[in-house]
Amino acid sequence: MGDQLRYDMIKGAKEALETPGVCSNYSPFYVEKHYKEAMNFKGGNAVYTFPNTPIKCAGAPQKACYITDSILRQRGVRDKAHMIYATSLKRLFGIESYLKSLEKVAREKDIDVRTRRNSIEYSLLHIGPPCSTPKALRTLELVDKNGFMDVDVGSLQSKNFPNVFGVGDCMNTPNAKTAAAVSSHLKTIKRNLWQVMQGKTPSMQYGGYASCPLVVSTNRFGIFHEVLIVERGNMIGADSNDRMATLELLDEDAKPTEGIEKV
Numbered sequence: 001m002g003d004q005l006r007y008d009m010i011k012g013a014k015e016a017l018e019t020p021g022v023c024s025n026y027s028p029f030y031v032e033k034h035y036k037e038a039m040n041f042k043g044g045n046a047v048y049t050f051p052n053t054p055i056k057c058a059g060a061p062q063k064a065c066y067i068t069d070s071i072l073r074q075r076g077v078r079d080k081a082h083m084i085y086a087t088s089l090k091r092l093f094g095i096e097s098y099l100k101s102l103e104k105v106a107r108e109k110d111i112d113v114r115t116r117r118n119s120i121e122y123s124l125l126h127i128g129p130p131c132s133t134p135k136a137l138r139t140l141e142l143v144d145k146n147g148f149m150d151v152d153v154g155s156l157q158s159k160n161f162p163n164v165f166g167v168g169d170c171m172n173t174p175n176a177k178t179a180a181a182v183s184s185h186l187k188t189i190k191r192n193l194w195q196v197m198q199g200k201t202p203s204m205q206y207g208g209y210a211s212c213p214l215v216v217s218t219n220r221f222g223i224f225h226e227v228l229i230v231e232r233g234n235m236i237g238a239d240s241n242d243r244m245a246t247l248e249l250l251d252e253d254a255k256p257t258e259g260i261e262k263v
């Protein structure tokens, strides 16, 4: 069932999205507006927010910020912008091994990272919306106190109903909520469902795999120019050589100047 975008959890956000300067890549209704706003930006604060709930693709608000930075540089107006990344977290990014790399990216791009802030004036505002599971799920006995499906983090079996398994963003597994993680969830439950239907104990364990190509800049044709591949956990179905490759990639990508792919 995924996660819902909960603009309603920020007072005034739904109304603000209908006004000039306010946009959000998370919504099909306001993603194109972001590009138009970046192309018409004349100066002032450009603010990118990160919410205080679990969020789909936690890298996406940063991607939005870095892409706009590229657009403003290509338009020759970057010096008129004060770009602010305002996060409810204590730091720029939740995964320690990538934090230093991303802090370096933000520093080099002159992005003002503000933690645990609420109100900032803006000319352009990109909202990273709070997320929750859909009401149809969070009112069932399947969920934990935060409204996410309560599963065993390895087998993905419901803690309350052994004949139910979870997949995707709606679960309370601690992985980053990405489509890449979903592919690993599916491999896990494919085996486990089969075993449970045969009266056996589920044996496949989800290894926490998640991945997100974090766009750091684009070229003047809007094509990704620099991408930091943020990757974590074991990829189910990969053989030991593949897993080695994954870990090497992670080490490389922790250093953006070396791990960045140039197109």
Ligand SMILES: Cc1cc2nc3c(=O)[nH]c(=O)nc-3n(C[C@H](O)[C@H](O)[C@H](O)COP(=O)(O)OP(=O)(O)OC[C@H]3O[C@@H](n4cnc5c(N)ncnc54)[C@H](O)[C@@H]3O)c2cc1C
Pocket (backbone or CB within 6 Å): 001, 002, 003, 025, 026, 056, 057, 060, 134, 136, 167, 168, 169, 170, 177, 178, 179, 180, 181, 182, 211, 212, 213
């Ligand atoms: C801006 C953005 C950028 C992203 N970038 C990346 C990326 O680069 N890499 C990556 O791996 N992931 C990325 N993601 C995350 C990825 O899209 C999600 O993790 C993935 O789609 C989750 O899959 P899901 O099946 O759990 O949920 P969803 O894809 O959200 O699917 C859930 C479906 O259930 C339906 N549904 C909900 N309630 C009900 C109901 N009551 N009855 C019937 N149907 C219902 C919904 O309509 C929806 O179709 C990004 C997400 C966003 C928003």
